[in-house]
């Protein structure tokens with residue numbers, strides 16, 4: 001049970017859940033990495049824009065810084081003086097720009113472009129230092145002398161007062177912002193020739209404190225300058241573009257907010273995922289256990305529904321399924337199979353004498369023995385009570401079925417060791433073969449049942465194969481049974497006739513034997529042999545017997561005879577109430593008990609039945625006489641005479657018929673009469689048809705005689721006429 005349950009759980013629950021969990025994890029991860037990347041990307045773009053802005057502002061700022069001293073009458077006067085005051089120039093146009101604005105170099109050029117002052121890194125140097133930057137500055141200087149109007153700064157809010165030219169260029173082998181401005185009058189009082197002003201050039205290096213400032217003020221981590229765009233994966237770059245093109249790159253480690261958030265989230269997500277995983281695992285575990293439990297109880301319930309509790313064998317429902325299955329396989333594979341219906345013999349006796357627990361024990365053992373007799377792919381089922389059925393698959397010859405039947409009959413003939421003693425049963429088997437006997441379940445079961453019925457009737461402990469003629473026989477029998485039931489209910493067709501029995505010595509009519517007749521509507525008058533066994537099987541013998549007894553008692557009550565003989569079947573005698581029923585009928589009809597003789601057969605003693613014995617004893621105690629009918633044809637008649645207290649024996653007609661005229665007669669009859677004499681029993685001979693027989697029987701001393709020679713059975717009215725109490729007799 002464990003494995004299929006597990007497999008179903010894995011395929012129906014575990015796999016889908018695992019797929020959902022993994023998919024969710026993948027989607028979350030993908031979303032996270034996408035949002036991380038897009039956040040990082042837009043942040044980087046913003047940082048690039050900021051770098052460019054800062055650069056542009058720095059360029060404008062330098063020009064603007066310069067205007068603090070270059071648009072000033074004093075400066076114009078000083079730089080145009082015949083002997084410029086270099087101390088003053090340094091203080092106002094040189095070192096001051098370094099200390100106050102952070103400009104790295106300043107050069108002041110006269111109207112004819114001659115350097116008159118130079119400052120580097122906050123210190124005044126010889127104007128010759130200008131030579132080092134001339135190459136970069138010369139084109140700007142010439143362009144500026146041509147330009148008139150002050151340009152608008154790109155980023156600064158305030159307007160420029162004087163024209164100027166700015167560039168990002170390589171100065172002294174370093175990247176730098178270079179700005180050249182004319183030194184002009186702020187009041188306009190000093191008149192200057194346009195293009196002939198002294199010029200002020202400022203240089204601000206970008207690889208020094210400028211980079212430092214970006215790092216500190218704008219938080220560009222790890223910012224540096226590089227001549228080539230050689231940055232690592234974690235860095236970003238912005239080109240520094242001057243008038244002559246790109247001169248180098250500004251590189252920094254950009255702040256990545258997405259990655260940083262993702263970095264913070266990752267452990268938390270991982271923990272959440274682990275927790276979810278653990279919770280799901282626990283839930284799955286529980287669900288799995290539940291599923292397995294459920295499937296187990298389901299399988300158990302299914303098993304219970306399809307199996308017999310006592311034997312554990314398949315029950316009728318499962319048997320029907322298997323039979324349909326066998327029929328399907330048969331149609332596909334063109335194979336044959338046999339259906340065996342089995343019924344225990346004498347099970348009721350075991351049950352009655354040892355009790356129900358012993359009966360159960362025996363049924364279990366029968367189930368075990370049957371299972372041992374068949375092959376693995378055959379089916380043994382308990383159909384209820386003491387009935388079983390077997391499907392024998394893959395039958396090639398009827399001989400194989402016969403072999404199985406023989407095995408089973410032999411196996412069940414062995415004694416059963418029960419807790420309360422040894423039990424003996426037997427089994428009768430009816431066999432139907434598929435496809436020859438039928439192609440559907442009902443048909444096959446019906447035919448196997450008919451065969452079983454025939455097996456039972458022909459003496460138990462045997463097997464019978466179904467034959468077509470059994471079918472018509474059974475159908476007729478069923479019809480007859482229905483008709484008998486109706487006849488018994490209406491009583492119109494039933495009649496009791498009476499055959500006289502005479503005393504051998506005197507020839508007087510001593511007794512009449514009541515014999516039942518059935519005036520069948522189509523078959524004519526039927527003898528008891530035709531319907532008494534049927535009544536026994538159909539459970540109708542008791543009402544029939546009671547009716548005969550009551551009718552006979554009523555009719556014979558006024559007749560002048562010693563005795564009325566009535567036949568009783570073994571089934572009637574097995575009813576514990578039988579003696580009481582008889583006494584009640586006697587009381588009802590006013591028939592004297594000592595005038596009644598009940599005829600029983602030896603079969604009543606076969607099973608050593610305690611109830612029958614008790615009934616006989618009770619009846620004899622009530623002065624009813626008992627005769628042993630059909631004596632001599634039973635199993636061990638003579639021994640029964642010792643065991644059972646009876647009053648009379650009736651020698652069976654077959655012995656009477658065997659009396660040889662002239663010769664020694666019959667030694668058996670002689671022996672029986674001698675034995676009866678010795679046992680103090682009276683003897684009646686039945687079926688006397690010839691005078692030879694009559695003579696022999698009177699010679700050996702038989703007490704009474706009955707037979708067609710004297711009289712056939714006659715109707716009650718006729719007998720009444722013969723035996724009128726008030727007649728002349």
Ligand code: C2E
Pocket residue numbers: 499514515516527528529532545548567568569599629630653686687688689706707708709713
């Ligand atoms: P049985 O008790 O041995 O009855 C005698 C049978 O022998 C009767 O047959 C009778 O007609 C027949 N018989 C009498 N004389 C002669 C003769 O000279 N030659 C031949 N060949 N037969 C003769 P019946 O009436 O057909 O009854 C047959 C059996 O049916 C009876 O045998 C008895 O065992 C049974 N039976 C009859 N009536 C009843 C009944 O009411 N209840 C029960 N349980 N069984 C009955």
Ligand code: MG
Pocket residue numbers: 513567599629
């Ligand atoms: Mg009789």
Ligand code: MG
Pocket residue numbers: 629630650652653686
């Ligand atoms: Mg008889």
